[in-house]
Amino acid sequence: MTVIRASDVSFQYRENKKIIENINFSIEPGKITAILGKNGSGKTTIIRLILALLPLNEGKIYINNVDLQSKDGIKYIRKQCGIVFQNPDNQFVSPILEDDIKFGLSNHCIPESLHSDCVKSALEKVNLSGFEKRKISTLSGGQKQRAAAAGILALDNNILFFDEAGSMLDPNGKIELRKLIEKLRNQNKTIVLVSQNIDDVITADRIILISGHKIICSGSAREVLTDYEKLIDAGIQIPFAVRVYKDLLQKGIKLKKCPLTIDELAEELWNLN
Amino acid sequence: MELELRNVTVSYSSAEKILDNFNLEVNKGLFFGITGKSGSGKTTLLETICGFHKPEMGQVLFNNQNIYEGKFDTVSFRKKVQMVFQFPENQFFETDIRKEIEFGIKNTTLSSEDLNRRVTETLQTVGLNDNETEELSPFALSGGQKRRLALACALVLQPEILLLDEPFSGLDNSGQNQIIKILQNIKTKGTTILMVSHDPNVLCEIADRIIVMNDGRIIKNEIPPIVYSDKQFCSQLGIGQPDTITAANLLDVNLNNDFTYENFITKLAEKLLLKNND
Amino acid sequence: MIDLTYQTGNSILHRTKPVIKFLGLIFCSVIVLLSKNLLCTLISVSLITILMVFANLSIKEVFSPLKKFFFFLIMIFLMNVLFTNSDECLYSYYFICISEKGIEQGYNIVLHTLTITVLSSVYIRTTTSIEIMKGIESAMQPLRVFNIPTKDIALIMSIALQFIPVFFNDIERIKKAQMARGANFNRGSFLDRIRSVIPLVIPAFISAFHRADELSIAIEARGFQSDKENT
Known part of the structure; x- marks a missing residue:
């Protein structure tokens, strides 16, 4: 059972400049799927096509078997999907946090009498309880991204997209955001992460690797992140433990299996005896 | 000593001190990495060194002259001390790469031949000197190329001190590696560099000294091995720990204060091969 | 200001x-x-x-x-x-x-x-910004008879208001960056000073347009229905 299915999707802005070509993939419910690729690889374009923020001219996209291009396709997507963008500053409509969340609620025709409760429960979900009246400009980067997430959680979206949402945050902000995404996965939300940073995707259930406008590889996080050659091909940084594994191999030292994290590396080295 | 901050205190409004009794000595030719949580004052530190925030207390001395004193020649100072801000591509306004770089040296006494030569050399230094790229407008460049162009705009003045505020933000792996190569090149030419960054792996590879900041103060000013060895300290101050150090501590590998990746692999392989021979 | x-x-x-x-x-x-x-x-x-x-x-x-x-x-x-x-x-x-x-x-x-x-x-x-928006929208209701997109206008006006300080901040930042690379805004003849404003104004506008672009996508993604879409 797939939540999102893309079939033969291609996109280009101008003649002869394809951004993505013949993309086929599916996204499963209740899991974190990461779309990994370097800048300009087309990953943001894919997300925008799914969310109907760009016109789909070639190929088909289905959300819960609803065709994106059908009569009420776009309305359906807006109800099901929410997105947190890369730049924390350019996604808020109001300077006060609760007003911004209420903006989304109004757009989805939720009665005003329910607004306060929706805001309160959304803020609880992102650990920002009590921040209703705060000015968004006084929040840290990590808090802003959590506030943006609260905005979409208030709408009870089931499919949440994070488009390089951690890339402009400091290390603590990145950690906050990752914790939130884990928490949401545990609440059975379907999450799609777009990133070029392996630290963001290492806990994903599935990774789709994009390079040269195409999907070159997809599978579990372990399968993709230990595929040294494909990562280099895609211009993605190799995880430290994988790099060590490969470099030790060149020096004639072979570990039983390729580790993904430093802890696994330690375990493998211990097992060498 | 080329640059010194003595008891510098800087605040924006009456309440909050952004830099608090800050003391720093910068010797010529060294590469300082500046790290710390968001809000610790790193950007303000660079801007203060550059002449943008007159301290309420204390002095900023360049070659023993206070840069905030009335008679100080700020114009020639700005040629010797260049700052590259975060997301510097936001400052582009020309439609021609060469013109964009020339903006900085327009007001110098260089002849037009020398000017052209300087621009060409700078383009070479940052790897943007192939014919195809030179024809493009700054806005048509890729993210990594834009970043290198912004760096070129600062380097064309051949500064003695280069200040960089998070030069790797938003760059992918190859973009980042290109900038690192350029910085290493500049360092060998003797330029003093102060770079703000959150990436402990990069800082460990290229910085001579690390300054850890918190709440406008210096918490540590040491060589990378000393700063990054304690995991708890790193976590408390939000600066992260380089992978080589985390791994070396976990695997009990002695790196002899050289925390570069090359050394880590060498020492690790040695240790494992030794074990095998036992 | x-x-x-x-x-x-x-x-x-x-x-x-x-x-x-x-x-x-x-x-x-x-x-x-x-x-x-x-x-x-x-x-x-x-x-x-x-x-x-x-x-x-x-x-x-x-x-x-x-x-x-x-x-x-x-x-x-x-x-x-x-x-x-x-x-x-x-x-x-x-x-x-x-x-x-x-x-x-x-x-x-x-x-x-x-x-x-x-x-x-x-x-x-x-x-608050949202109240301003609602106020303008309510006040302009009578104009809807003439097919004027009052909802869109109200949103635009309230967003414009809140982005004014952001815009000024951007200009300050750009000014510092240009001064750091040798721009001098206080020197020269009247004509020179006008010309010296270009490295300030162009990047500021580009930055503003960029923000507008990103913000409009974010607004659309959150289900905002423009007046023209309501059939």
């Missing part, structure tokens, strides 16, 4: 319905503009006093955000006093003519400008 941000509070004005505040602002502004001299002074002083009471603001709180604005007002006053053409000059020197007419004109312009600025400033400080 002017403190255009909402300040939390519980005054009478904070609690007044947004549409009433908006229409009240328009109404008071029109009254002020249509009056002159002594009458206008009385109206302005009364309005500002009433507002101060209703908004729980002291004189200092009302006027101090406008400090930088006063210089501008003084310039306007002087321009009118010195250069208004009149047959009866109290004092004249070449093209300078100080006349009663000029003084009166200068006074009225400054009074109008100052009063409306204070009214708007108090309005913005006691009304």
